Amino acid sequence: MAILNGPASGLNVEITVNDIALEEHTDEAEENPPHTVNKYIEATSGVEFAVRATFRWGLPNAILLEVHLDGKWARGNFVRQNESRGSKYTLILDGSISEVNGQWFNQKCCFASLQTDDSDIRLADDAVKDVVKNIGEISVKCFHVKNLSIAANNSLTTRDTAGLSSVPEKALKGRALSHSASFRAPEATSHVSVYKYDFFDADKKAFATYNFRYRSREALRAMHILPRSPSSFRLEDRIIEDLNLEEMRELLRRLREQSHRAVEVKRERSDESERTIVEDDDEVSFVRAKRVKVPVTLNEDGVEILDLT
Structure with a gap:
């Protein structure tokens, strides 16, 4: 009024x-x-x-x-x-x-x-x-x-x-x-x-x-x-000083989960890059293999040449 x-x-x-x-x-x-x-x-x-x-x-x-x-x-x-x-x-x-x-x-x-x-x-x-x-x-x-x-x-x-x-x-x-x-x-x-x-x-x-x-x-x-409204913002986007104790705990939990997921994704990508395929008459299987570094040389013009032999 x-x-x-x-x-x-x-x-x-x-x-x-x-x-x-x-x-x-x-x-x-x-x-x-x-x-x-x-x-x-x-x-x-x-x-x-x-x-x-x-x-x-x-x-x-x-x-x-x-x-x-x-x-x-x-x-x-x-x-x-x-x-x-x-x-x-x-x-x-x-x-x-x-x-x-x-x-x-x-x-x-x-x-x-x-x-x-x-x-x-x-x-x-x-x-x-x-x-x-x-x-x-x-x-x-x-x-x-x-x-x-x-x-x-x-x-x-x-x-x-x-x-x-x-x-x-x-x-x-x-x-x-x-x-x-x-x-x-x-x-x-x-x-x-x-x-x-x-x-x-x-x-x-x-x-x-x-x-x-x-x-x-x-x-x-x-x-x-x-x-x-606090709910209209992601916790990650809000000012740290404005968060209460429960919100701080929730933010910490989310950050830990994100960190763990990032490590798992990196490990999975690393594993995929080290796999090779072996085929026989009955099945196809995946076998872990070490990465092979392909030698690189330069010709007389300075162009990289990969030796795939």
Whole structure:
């Protein structure tokens, strides 16, 4: 559960799958900017996810939560003061809301495998470049707002929910990215009220930002966010100092067996080179014979001549 101190104390944000929060991991080498928390989560292709925000204190004013997927705005929702008067209030955002001819739709979020191609990133438009910079990240921004009221024009601007078909391989610049965010087909939903509002902060700065960087398990291991499974390495390839007593014994046993096998193979090859075949009318038998060194001489041109007589 991503938690911040200071102004965001008491507000917890997490990513859920089937109402269960995904396990969060931290890059210990990374420093978080002020009022920002960065976490890593495991993504599975085709799995739907949602943002769950839990408030554990009464709000002095309304709050706007914005969800951005891969750098693109996906959803915004308000929590008003009267909704947080209890000890806990939970808000769940599971998709992007749109409106067409008075009918409202919700498109649920899901993880999709990231496809790459060999196209030139320099030929891509600015929108694609912006998405590539932020791909693999769910960002939840929280703002204090005021003067909240229903808008006269109660319609919602249509947002682009088309996922990326593929991205230029070179645009990733070696980053361990495995997935992108996508959306399910639109499903009809109940009417949604559209509000107008003002920001408390003149610069429209978020008082809290929660970034969830999603990757496959393999990518998280490649980034050293998750420890590599010891079983995925041969004992012979692992660092000696990292082996426990049982692993050291097993490694020693394997090395002894390899040494014994090498000696046996060498002995067998030596034996084979010293055998000759004796035939009679009834059977063929193998008889050990000593190696015979064939004399070698040089002719007047310096060419080796073997005497096989």
